[in-house]
Amino acid sequence: MKIKNLKLILTIGIFVFSCNSFAQTQKDSIQEKKVDTLEVTKDKKWQFGLGFGLNFVGGTNINISPNLTYNLSNKIAFGMGIQYNYLALKDIQKTTTYGANAIFMYKPSQKIITLLEFAQLRVTSKSEIDNSKRKFWDSALFIGAGYNITNKITLGAKYNFLYDKDQSIYSSPIIPFVTISF
Numbered sequence: 001m002k003i004k005n006l007k008l009i010l011t012i013g014i015f016v017f018s019c020n021s022f023a024q025t026q027k028d029s030i031q032e033k034k035v036d037t038l039e040v041t042k043d044k045k046w047q048f049g050l051g052f053g054l055n056f057v058g059g060t061n062i063n064i065s066p067n068l069t070y071n072l073s074n075k076i077a078f079g080m081g082i083q084y085n086y087l088a089l090k091d092i093q094k095t096t097t098y099g100a101n102a103i104f105m106y107k108p109s110q111k112i113i114t115l116l117e118f119a120q121l122r123v124t125s126k127s128e129i130d131n132s133k134r135k136f137w138d139s140a141l142f143i144g145a146g147y148n149i150t151n152k153i154t155l156g157a158k159y160n161f162l163y164d165k166d167q168s169i170y171s172s173p174i175i176p177f178v179t180i181s182f
Contacts, residue, residue, distance in 0.1 A: 045071050049081075049181045059089035067103060077105045083119065085169075095125040097138070097169055113154055117142040123169050138169045146177070154179045 046068065053063035067081025080102055087095040099121035106114045119140040126133050139162050146156025155178055163173035 047071065047077075047079075047181050049079075049179050051081075051177055051179045053178075059087065059092075061088075062086045065101070067101070069103060069105065075107050077103075077107075079103045079105075083121065085121075091128050093125060093127045093129075095123065095169070097121045097123045111148050113146045113148060113156070115142070115144050115146070115156075115158065117144070117158065121169060138167070140168075140170065142175070144177070146179070152181050154181070 049067045049069060051063070051065040051067070053061065055061040063083070063085045065081055065083040067079050069077045069079030071077045080100065083097070083099050083101060085095075085097040087093075099119060101117055101119035104116045108114065117140075119142070121138045121140070122135070123138050124133070124135050141161045142158035143161065144156055144158025146154040148154050155176075157174055157176045160168070160170060160173045160175065162168070163170060
């Protein structure tokens with residue numbers, strides 16, 4: 001009888017331990033599959049971005065610049081955009097600009113982005129002081145860098161190599177930017 005009980009206990013013990021190890025193996029393989037599916041994400045080829053700016057210190061400045069970029073790879077992208085800017089300094093001047101730009105971006109890492117941008121803008125400016133109007137074209141060649149705060153928000157600065165203190169519409173050759181991508 002002791003042998004029958006011992007055989008029964010051994011059989012039950014082997015069955016219990018084999019079920020646990022079988023269940024453990026299944027659980028691990030399921031977890032591995034979840035990790036694998038999370039790592040495999042397909043990058044979007046086309047991205048819509050929107051740059052904007054609002055400033056009400058010393059006047060009113062409103063800027064909006066949507067763009068569309070095509071990702072050649074996870075490191076290189078190029079695209080085009082349009083820009084609109086309104087600047088009003090009370091009792092001094094009102095300036096409106098609109099135009100287009102071409103963008104080339106290189107991403108050395110997931111957090112850092114570098115860019116080369118050419119912009120051509122039509123400028124209309126009206127001086128309140130002497131009631132004069134000016135209309136002209138302004139070009140800008142920017143080289144810049146940004147930091148991806150999230151996958152969709154980039155914060156950075158760019159430098160205008162065509163900046164001319166007396167002729168440029170921009171007040172400084174260095175321009176900060178914020179871009180939101182969709």
